[in-house]
Amino acid sequence: MAVKGEGIVERSLVEDDHILEQEKLIIEGVDVSGRWNTFLAPRVQEDYTPSLEAEVRALGVGENIRRCWQCGMCTASCTANSVYPDFNPRHFIYLVKLGDVQRLAKLADVVWRCVGCYKCSQRCPREVNPAEVMEAIGVIVHRRWGERVAREEQVGTGAYKKQIYGTGRLNLATLMAADLRGLGRQRELLSAEQMRIGMKMFRDSRLFHTLRLGRAPGWSRLRRVLEEHRRSREEVHP
Amino acid sequence: MSEAVLIIGGGPAGLAAAASLADLGVEAVLVEKEPELGGTPKKYAYSKLVPDLRPAQETLAPLVQRVQGREGLRVLTDARPTAVSGKAGDFKVRLAGPAGEEELSAGAIIVATGFEHFDARRDTKYGYGIYPDVVDIRDMERMLSEPQLKRPSDGQVPQRVGFILCVGSRDRMVGNTYCSRVCCSVCCVQAIEVKEKNPSAEVYIFYMDIRTYGLLENLYWEAQEEHGVLFVKGRVGEILPRDGQLMVKGEDTLLRGPFEVPFDLMVLASGMEPGEGTVQVAELLNLAREPNGFLAPRDSHTAPLEAAVEGVFLAGADLAPKFSDDAVAEGAGAAVRAAAFLRSRAGR
Numbered sequence: 001m002a003v004k005g006e007g008i009v010e011r012s013l014v015e016d017d018h019i020l021e022q023e024k025l026i027i028e029g030v031d032v033s034g035r036w037n038t039f040l041a042p043r044v045q046e047d048y049t050p051s052l053e054a055e056v057r058a059l060g061v062g063e064n065i066r067r068c069w070q071c072g073m074c075t076a077s078c079t080a081n082s083v084y085p086d087f088n089p090r091h092f093i094y095l096v097k098l099g100d101v102q103r104l105a106k107l108a109d110v111v112w113r114c115v116g117c118y119k120c121s122q123r124c125p126r127e128v129n130p131a132e133v134m135e136a137i138g139v140i141v142h143r144r145w146g147e148r149v150a151r152e153e154q155v156g157t158g159a160y161k162k163q164i165y166g167t168g169r170l171n172l173a174t175l176m177a178a179d180l181r182g183l184g185r186q187r188e189l190l191s192a193e194q195m196r197i198g199m200k201m202f203r204d205s206r207l208f209h210t211l212r213l214g215r216a217p218g219w220s221r222l223r224r225v226l227e228e229h230r231r232s233r234e235e236v237h238p
Numbered sequence: 239m240s241e242a243v244l245i246i247g248g249g250p251a252g253l254a255a256a257a258s259l260a261d262l263g264v265e266a267v268l269v270e271k272e273p274e275l276g277g278t279p280k281k282y283a284y285s286k287l288v289p290d291l292r293p294a295q296e297t298l299a300p301l302v303q304r305v306q307g308r309e310g311l312r313v314l315t316d317a318r319p320t321a322v323s324g325k326a327g328d329f330k331v332r333l334a335g336p337a338g339e340e341e342l343s344a345g346a347i348i349v350a351t352g353f354e355h356f357d358a359r360r361d362t363k364y365g366y367g368i369y370p371d372v373v374d375i376r377d378m379e380r381m382l383s384e385p386q387l388k389r390p391s392d393g394q395v396p397q398r399v400g401f402i403l404c405v406g407s408r409d410r411m412v413g414n415t416y417c418s419r420v421c422c423s424v425c426c427v428q429a430i431e432v433k434e435k436n437p438s439a440e441v442y443i444f445y446m447d448i449r450t451y452g453l454l455e456n457l458y459w460e461a462q463e464e465h466g467v468l469f470v471k472g473r474v475g476e477i478l479p480r481d482g483q484l485m486v487k488g489e490d491t492l493l494r495g496p497f498e499v500p501f502d503l504m505v506l507a508s509g510m511e512p513g514e515g516t517v518q519v520a521e522l523l524n525l526a527r528e529p530n531g532f533l534a535p536r537d538s539h540t541a542p543l544e545a546a547v548e549g550v551f552l553a554g555a556d557l558a559p560k561f562s563d564d565a566v567a568e569g570a571g572a573a574v575r576a577a578a579f580l581r582s583r584a585g586r
């Protein structure tokens with residue numbers, strides 16, 4: 001068999017994992033290998049996890065998910081959607097409310113791609129705060145299907161972790177530099193615009209303070225909390 | 239002790255109250271703050287009316303005629319109350335009108351101060367007040383009263399027309415969480431009118447739910463079946479000008495995914511709010527208001543047309559969004575309640 005399901009006319013409408021095919025198939029003594037051995041799994045949904053909504057609500061920022069009435073204002077306002085067509089906050093909220101883990105699992109690697117522009121939260125007529133509900137859904141997806149989430153998401157987490165665990169705060173300037181280096185775009189740091197801003201900040205001494213934020217206040221206590229957190233996370237994601 | 243009833247507001251509800259009191263032989267004074275009687279439909283020149291698509295001129299005229307030249311009924315336009323003292327049976331009301339101030343006595347008061355349209359500039363994402371071809375249903379009523387529908391920017395006949403339902407209603411962000419009740423049916427009628435004037439126009443209605451409640455459902459069916467109006471379930475997130483058209487960005491929730499399509503004219507179904515006149519009278523008479531600002535009856539089951547303040551009766555769209563047939567029925571009902579109230583006091 002060359003291509004999976006190649007005998008199906010409207011192939012694009014059928015998802016890969018619904019197509020059942022065998023190299024060789026014999027039914028009641030008749031060899032039906034070839035075109036006749038393509039079967040489709042039933043599309044009737046039988047399995048729901050109603051507790052999914054409660055899991056999202058328990059995360060605080062997901063609290064208002066119950067309010068959603070599926071109007072589509074969030075998706076209509078979405079920035080990420082034009083880059084990732086499957087990123088549809090309204091649809092994700094629906095899947096969570098229904099407890100449709102099958103469909104959500106398939107989209108695990110899309111759910112976290114919100115860019116945080118907050119236009120949805122500004123416009124949602126029910127004040128669901130979809131931007132932050134998406135954050136909560138992202139956490140749930142990580143917990144359940146962390147292995148399905150693409151590695152790009154890890155870009156920059158090294159620098160994040162180093163700063164948080166090392167100083168208790170994020171230094172956005174050095175973080176951006178680290179990210180650009182990670183992406184092989186360090187030249188952009190030396191653009192005319194960056195140099196102009198850099199010189200200005202050097203003259204009024206902001207540059208020094210920006211690059212050396214130092215440790216967060218109450219560091220000795222904070223450090224213990226962070227260490228504890230790191231251990232608990234490593235238990236979940238070794 | 240006064241035997242007269244003061245009616246505040248000369249819209250459908252107030253006109254019906256005044257005519258009913260005249261029919262009952264009860265003395266009454268009708269005050270209207272605008273120069274003309276007829277209420278909001280008159281003030282903004284509504285076109286064809288729900289439920290039977292008759293021109294507003296035609297249906298308002300008999301309501302106005304019934305209060306003209308009636309014995310025992312005084313009609314004052316360009317006038318409004320400025321102060322009220324006393325109590326049921328003997329209210330003292332100060333009126334400011336074109337002839338200056340005057341004071342009159344009233345045994346009972348009917349409040350029929352109606353509604354105002356939601357100001358769509360408050361919902362900034364649609365650019366109402368910035369882009370001339372983004373209009374609201376109030377503007378559209380006036381535009382449809384003309385023989386030809388033209389778009390404001392350049393006077394061209396719009397070929398692609400879209401309606402957005404629930405603007406200023408059912409939306410926490412603008413502060414109105416109630417349904418304005420009339421807009422779904424009004425948009426169906428306006429869409430039909432667009433098609434009647436220009437059968438080749440493409441007309442879309444973007445909706446979350448269609449609330450053509452009760453017998454009004456036939457308008458929804460008619461728009462769809464006879465005029466080919468298209469209903470798209472979803473929400474529009476923003477409107478931006480592009481190449482002389484409006485680029486409309488939204489999500490079609492049935493297809494699951496966003497769209498960006500050009501339109502020539504976008505109509506916002508801006509809802510109903512208690513107007514400034516209602517707020518003013520509520521303060522003068524110390525009337526209770528429900529959380530959205532509409533007037534609250536004493537008991538919505540047993541006394542839906544009575545205020546908690548004795549001797550004050552309520553009718554029309556100042557109680558809640560509604561169509562004018564309901565407003566007219568309530569005006570007549572409030573007139574009966576007020577007349578019965580005065581009679582019971584006189585008998586005492």
Ligand SMILES: Cc1cc2nc3c(=O)[nH]c(=O)nc-3n(C[C@H](O)[C@H](O)[C@H](O)COP(=O)(O)OP(=O)(O)OC[C@H]3O[C@@H](n4cnc5c(N)ncnc54)[C@H](O)[C@@H]3O)c2cc1C
Nearest residue numbers: 247249250251271277278287288352353515554555561562
């Ligand atoms: C876009 C739109 C389209 C509509 N189309 C239809 C339709 O097709 N068919 C239909 O049946 N209904 C329609 N309606 C509903 C209809 O307009 C209302 O039901 C009706 O106007 C309510 O009548 P009313 O007398 O209660 O209030 P109003 O018509 O608002 O009249 C109130 C009057 O009181 C006056 N007033 C207010 N305060 C004071 C004051 N302090 N002193 C003195 N006077 C005061 C106002 O100037 C006004 O004239 C529509 C509504 C909207 C928003």
Ligand code: SF4
Nearest residue numbers: 068071072073074124
């Ligand atoms: S805008 Fe709000 S209510 Fe509408 S679908 Fe999105 S989250 Fe739900």
